[in-house]
Amino acid sequence: MWRADLDLITEAAQAAGATALGFFGANPKVRFKSEDRSPVSEADYAANDVLKEKLLVARPNYGWLSEETDDDPARLRCETLFVVDPIDGTRAFIAGKDVWCVSVAVVHRGRPVAGVLVAPALRQLYQATAEGPALLDGAVLKAPGPAEERPLAVALPEDVLARLPEPARRLIHRVSHVPSLAYRLAMIADGRIDATVVKKNAHDWDLAAADLILARAGGALVDLSGQPLVYNRESVSHGMLLAGSLAAQRRLAAAGLG
Template identity: 65%
Template sequence: MPGSDDRAGPVDWSADLTLITEAAREAGKVAFAHFGQSPEVWWKNEGMSPVSAADYAANRVLEEILREARPGYGWLSEETDDDPDRLTRETLFVVDPIDGTRAFLAGKRTWCVSVAVVHKGAPVAGILVAPALDEEFTAIAGGKALCNGRDITVSAPEPEGRLKIASAQDMVAGIEKSLRPRVERVEHIPSLAYRLALVADGRIDGTLVKQNSHDWDLAAADLILSRAGGALTDLEGRALVYNRVEVTHPVLCAASTDLLPLLLSNVTRIPRS
């Protein structure tokens, strides 16, 4: 089993990437069948977050395929009740059946299925499937980041050039005045996973992420970004650790490894808790 004995040397996670790719594609087909069809909607988190019949249907597909294929892996999904047994597993699946449910329900195309394999707190295989956009982003530990099979890499903005930053207005307002004239705020991208993929693909230069994002929003996209030459960190520059008791995260910043220090040094006015 992948990851079962680290003493054997570097682990090849390609079989897991193949598995989660197949599963995410199937879940994407199921979700897409509901897209634009006004699926039934419920509200969770005290009425703050919508969840639809499409989310649950895609989650069932992922769970059936992945848990049957890797019964020894743990499981963490936005649409499955959390089981603390995952904390006893070195390796687990981290899943968001539809990242960007609000966009999905509004008929916007910027949503995706997000699936990652996390080993000892770090993502080692990840895929984002965006069926309405005909895009797939993949990455594997030690490998390349790909979009629809082509290599992708983060942007390389000019030293004093414009910086396309995708974040809420109040987050961008927290950037220090000395840097703000260079910042071009990109229109809100509802799916956090897809937003991070756009940083990896060089279509935007960076993003600031509000506190309380979850493991399932981030794990697959985090790996894709890192393999494309970027990084996702907290405001102290620390990498994220996944599969903890608490699965939410503080304010985060994502950009190329060259640009990240500049952003981190200029976002001190953003609340950190």
């Protein structure tokens, strides 16, 4: 049902990624947002323009939510909308690090139904629809369950690890920071890490596409009560979250996390 939308967002995300790549390593102009002092570059805006033009021309009845567009409450009246982060991992992008991606999702009735992550500097393409498998460059992904005897490879900040229950801390081998949250979730889907703890205040645009890709690979992104996320609410930020393969989530829950 959502294959045509997947094709559309894939083409748009690849075009936006090519635009952003033209600024990569070229000292793009940067400013800091007044609300949270997070950086935004001219590449973010240029990629956003590409996405908005390609997607809303093709689906004018869809709503729009993007990190780099002023929020329009009209999206709340839309059953279906695009949820976009033109560059997820802007700090890495500005620093010349290659772990950043273009994140585009179609969200229908609060849940992602098509999602794409394009990582241009890494030449990787992650895709999923609600009916099909997660794909990395066309190959099917399956988040593997970690062996019971080994520690879990978990990406999380040191301050978060320090606040976890002792049984959970003993279970975890901490993976150093991955600057793009969307890409971090994709790393669970492709089996490079087992789980991640997401600090509060992640936003819909950071999560929606990667949430679907992880789910279709056999993992899950949930809040600390174990519930899946609902997107396109009035508030688009979320509390602390846990993402992982189902086996990793079970082991972390048994150790007191979640």
